[in-house]
Amino acid sequence: MKLADLTQRAGEWLRGAGPMHDVVISSRARLARNLASQPFLSRCNATQQREIAERLRDEILAAGIAKNVFYVNVAAAGALDRELLVERHLVSRQHAEADHPRGVAISGSETVAIMINEEDHLRIQVLRSGLRLTEAAEEITQIDDRLEQSVEYAFHSKYGYLTACPTNVGTGLRVSVMLHLPALKMTGEIQKVFRAARDMRLAIRGLYGEGTEASGDFFQISNQTTLGKTEQQIVDEFFGQTMPHFIEYERRAREGLMKSQKAAVEDKIHRALSLLRAARLMSSDETMHLLSLVRLGVNLGRLPEIDLRIVNELFLLSQPAHLQRVCGHEMNDQQRAEARAEFIRRRLLQDN
Amino acid sequence: MKHPCDRCHNRPATVHLTEIIDGEKIEKHLCEQCAANEGITVKANIPISQLLEDFILQSSDAECDDEAGDLVCDACGLSFNTFRKHGVLGCPNDYDAFSAALEPFLARAHEGATQHLGKVPSRAASTQKKQTAILRLRGELKDAVAREDYEAAAALRDRIKAMEKE
Numbered sequence: 001m002k003l004a005d006l007t008q009r010a011g012e013w014l015r016g017a018g019p020m021h022d023v024v025i026s027s028r029a030r031l032a033r034n035l036a037s038q039p040f041l042s043r044c045n046a047t048q049q050r051e052i053a054e055r056l057r058d059e060i061l062a063a064g065i066a067k068n069v070f071y072v073n074v075a076a077a078g079a080l081d082r083e084l085l086v087e088r089h090l091v092s093r094q095h096a097e098a099d100h101p102r103g104v105a106i107s108g109s110e111t112v113a114i115m116i117n118e119e120d121h122l123r124i125q126v127l128r129s130g131l132r133l134t135e136a137a138e139e140i141t142q143i144d145d146r147l148e149q150s151v152e153y154a155f156h157s158k159y160g161y162l163t164a165c166p167t168n169v170g171t172g173l174r175v176s177v178m179l180h181l182p183a184l185k186m187t188g189e190i191q192k193v194f195r196a197a198r199d200m201r202l203a204i205r206g207l208y209g210e211g212t213e214a215s216g217d218f219f220q221i222s223n224q225t226t227l228g229k230t231e232q233q234i235v236d237e238f239f240g241q242t243m244p245h246f247i248e249y250e251r252r253a254r255e256g257l258m259k260s261q262k263a264a265v266e267d268k269i270h271r272a273l274s275l276l277r278a279a280r281l282m283s284s285d286e287t288m289h290l291l292s293l294v295r296l297g298v299n300l301g302r303l304p305e306i307d308l309r310i311v312n313e314l315f316l317l318s319q320p321a322h323l324q325r326v327c328g329h330e331m332n333d334q335q336r337a338e339a340r341a342e343f344i345r346r347r348l349l350q351d352n
Numbered sequence: 353m354k355h356p357c358d359r360c361h362n363r364p365a366t367v368h369l370t371e372i373i374d375g376e377k378i379e380k381h382l383c384e385q386c387a388a389n390e391g392i393t394v395k396a397n398i399p400i401s402q403l404l405e406d407f408i409l410q411s412s413d414a415e416c417d418d419e420a421g422d423l424v425c426d427a428c429g430l431s432f433n434t435f436r437k438h439g440v441l442g443c444p445n446d447y448d449a450f451s452a453a454l455e456p457f458l459a460r461a462h463e464g465a466t467q468h469l470g471k472v473p474s475r476a477a478s479t480q481k482k483q484t485a486i487l488r489l490r491g492e493l494k495d496a497v498a499r500e501d502y503e504a505a506a507a508l509r510d511r512i513k514a515m516e517k518e
Binding site: 034038039043144152155156159161166170187189201228 | 363364366383384427428429430438439440441442443444447448454457458461462463464465466467468469470471472473474488491
């Protein structure tokens with residue numbers, strides 16, 4: 001298994017249709033871990049960083065943490081490959097753009113990705129489609145247990161798992177969900193969601209995590225408190241107490257829209273699909289906007305002929321690095337807009 | 353159908369409030385934007401990234417060259433002042449070297465908590481493991497008392513006692 005094999009389709013977490021998939025695209029659990037008796041990354045010299053990267057790569061590959069695990073040496077990868085990893089949510093943008101020894105171990109299904117030498121020595125991620133936080137958290141614990149048999153982590157009896165940034169210390173666990181909230185965005189009630197999230201000490205970000213704007217109709221919500229709670233409490237609070245409200249809120253907004261402005265909403269949805277099927281030039285931003293409306297249409301039962309999985313895949317495959325990989329050559333903005341429009345037309349046609 | 357905003361008469365009203373002035377009740381229905389313009393919108397809690405920024409900014413003020421700033425970790429050589437500038441620690445030992453100065457920050461970042469209650473590595477020394485296990489039970493005991501589940505609380509108290517004796 002290697003990176004090139006991944007480009008033709010979306011990862012399982014995006015292709016699949018997990019619970020509550022009308023609102024929840026994916027669930028993610030992430031653990032931050034560091035080696036005991038080693039400085040954190042910023043105080044390591046290049047030799048130490050290389051040694052850590054190689055050692056952790058070997059340990060991860062030997063630990064049998066998931067099926068078909070393969071390793072990508074991110075430091076040696078080309079710009080396009082690194083961008084591809086970011087688009088697939090397998091590495092963070094910071095990790096892709098850094099310039100020290102680093103890598104990522106990825107499971108064949110792409111549900112597991114372990115970044116080596118990001119801000120911490122290890123950043124373990126488990127991604128699942130739909131609202132599947134409990135499963136993601138269970139799997140990440142198992143992986144952590146496996147690795148712990150051969151790797152000694154920096155751990156403190158009072159502060160727990162020690163991390164480079166004290167905002168991650170303790171459990172090192174962040175859970176997050178990617179939400180599709182088009183109706184709340186349309187009605188302008190999204191601001192209330194932002195406020196509610198902040199009051200509950202949750203962070204809201206855009207599609208690509210830290211440092212990206214919460215723009216468009218996709219929002220990533222995550223816990224911020226990692227210390228002073230058990231892993232189970234973190235998951236339970238997030239999954240049991242928080243998520244149902246957000247999902248319910250979006251569903252009600254959708255119902256409300258369909259009651260009060262049915263014709264207008266249906267018009268938007270069908271126009272979006274028609275544009276995607278007919279346009280000859282399509283920018284990234286416009287694609288996101290139109291696909292979001294089509295996704296809403298499918299979930300409202302307005303577009304029975306469209307398969308949700310195709311729509312989900314298009315979100316990914318129409319991104320710049322994927323598009324260039326699928327087409328097999330590098331392209332400028334203008335060329336990409338043309339290739340993107342054609343690619344989307346073909347996919348939506350195939351679906352019929 | 354949604355009530356339009358009282359001010360702009362354009363966007364839907366999503367903020368509803370009732371004011372009572374001199375015994376007279378006045379209802380206002382505003383959209384988010386007009387509410388914000390009127391200063392009605394409640395200021396949200398500070399997200400963590402901002403907390404960190406504030407912390408770094410605040411600590412880089414001149415008044416902060418206090419004792420804490422002079423602390424240096426003897427394992428990695430990082431000074432507390434450097435941490436305050438960049439927000440990133442240098443090695444695991446920093447948590448001990450800077451513990452007094454770090455704890456207020458940890459408390460602000462983690463809803464007041466400065467004590468780990470989660471998982472303990474299976475290889476950690478048994479005392480560490482036990483300590484955390486007991487602390488976790490104490491937390492559960494607190495929750496049980498809060499929800500008036502005295503049966504569970506009594507059971508937890510017994511378990512804590514037994515563990516402490518071990």
